[in-house]
Amino acid sequence: MDTGTLIIAAASVFTILSAIGVLLTRDNLYAALYMSVTMLLIAAIYAAYNIQQVVVFIAFVFVGAVGMITIAIAATYRYIPAKKISVGWIIPVIIVFAITSYFYYGFATFNLKTQELSLGFEKLSTEYMVLLVFLFSLIVIMMLSAIKLARRVEL
Amino acid sequence: MSQLFIILATSLAVLLIAYLTAISARDLIRLLISLELMFGAVFLAILPLFSLQASTAFAIVVLTIFTSSSELLVLITAIVLLDRSKRGIELEKVAVGGETL
Numbered sequence: 717m718d719t720g721t722l723i724i725a726a727a728s729v730f731t732i733l734s735a736i737g738v739l740l741t742r743d744n745l746y747a748a749l750y751m752s753v754t755m756l757l758i759a760a761i762y763a764a765y766n767i768q769q770v771v772v773f774i775a776f777v778f779v780g781a782v783g784m785i786t787i788a789i790a791a792t793y794r795y796i797p798a799k800k801i802s803v804g805w806i807i808p809v810i811i812v813f814a815i816t817s818y819f820y821y822g823f824a825t826f827n828l829k830t831q832e833l834s835l836g837f838e839k840l841s842t843e844y845m846v847l848l849v850f851l852f853s854l855i856v857i858m859m860l861s862a863i864k865l866a867r868r869v870e871l
Numbered sequence: 872m873s874q875l876f877i878i879l880a881t882s883l884a885v886l887l888i889a890y891l892t893a894i895s896a897r898d899l900i901r902l903l904i905s906l907e908l909m910f911g912a913v914f915l916a917i918l919p920l921f922s923l924q925a926s927t928a929f930a931i932v933v934l935t936i937f938t939s940s941s942e943l944l945v946l947i948t949a950i951v952l953l954d955r956s957k958r959g960i961e962l963e964k965v966a967v968g969g970e971t972l
Contacts, residue, residue: 721874728881735888735908744900747892751904751911754885758911761878767921769929773936774914778907782940786907789947790900793960805894809887817880824875828922847930851937858941862948 721827723764731757748790752783765828875919882915899950899960903943910939 717725734757737750759774889908896902913935920928950960957964 717872721872721877724874725872725877728877731881732884732888735885735911738904738908739888739892739895744898744904747901747904751907754908755911758885758914761881761915762918765918765921767918770914770932773933777936777940778910782907782943785944785947786900786903789950790904793898793900793950793954805891809891813880813883813887816883817876820876820879820883821872824879825873827874828878828919847933848937851933851941855937855941855944858945859948862945865948865952 720764724761727757727760727764731761743794744790745787745794748783748787752779752787755779755783878915878918882912885915886912897962899953899962899965902962903946903950906946907939907943910935910943913939 731754734750734754738747738754741747741750755774755778759771759779762768762770762774885908889905889912892905892908893902896905914932917928917932917935920931953964954960
């Protein structure tokens with residue numbers, strides 16, 4: 717196992733551990749914090765493959781914007797629910813994970829070599845700009861619709 | 872142990888943990904957090920595509936990030952609206968059209 721694979725394996729282990737933290741913690745605030753750490757570790761896996769464009773998107777858009785709003789709303793509604801995880805659900809999850817991982821181990825036997833990633837930001841200014849403008853417009857329209865709904869509820 | 876196996880197994884583990892979090896959630900905040908974990912698993916599952924078609928994979932990631940972000944922002948707004956109308960964010964209070972839980 718080479719150094720790159722070791723780094724990815726370590727980041728993957730910490731990703732799974734922080735995701736388990738989301739499952740096991742009783743406080744919504746800590747669950748949101750664990751979720752943000754999980755997303756940042758997923759971005760770290762992308763960084764290990766030198767896919768910096770996706771790292772920027774995940775860190776700034778998904779964690780920086782949506783994750784921070786989730787943390788803020790979790791701190792507002794810091795409700796501590798009773799534990800309801802039953803062993804009856806954990807057993808089929810472990811079985812599904814074992815069977816799927818067995819086939820992954822048999823068929824997914826090669827390392828990843830990423831392609832043409834240095835061209836990402838150059839293409840961003842030309843090919844993806846229309847797409848990004850369209851997606852920003854989509855978010856603005858959806859938030860305007862949400863504000864309209866909120867005003868209707870207040871009335 | 873290959874890198875592809877590590878990535879796919881991690882994606883599957885995060886997805887299954889998100890499912891467990893969703894079915895054990897008692898309030899909408901925990902459900903929102905589990906949805907974000909599911910999108911994290913999707914991001915990991917897209918990663919092997921960068922070794923085949925990097926530009927296509929990047930376009931898919933951009934679409935996924937923006938659509939999931941807008942979906943989650945609208946869901947956050949819906950949670951705030953539910954709290955205003957129902958005075959709580961527990962899953963038991965989510966009932967539509969006379970449905971009883």
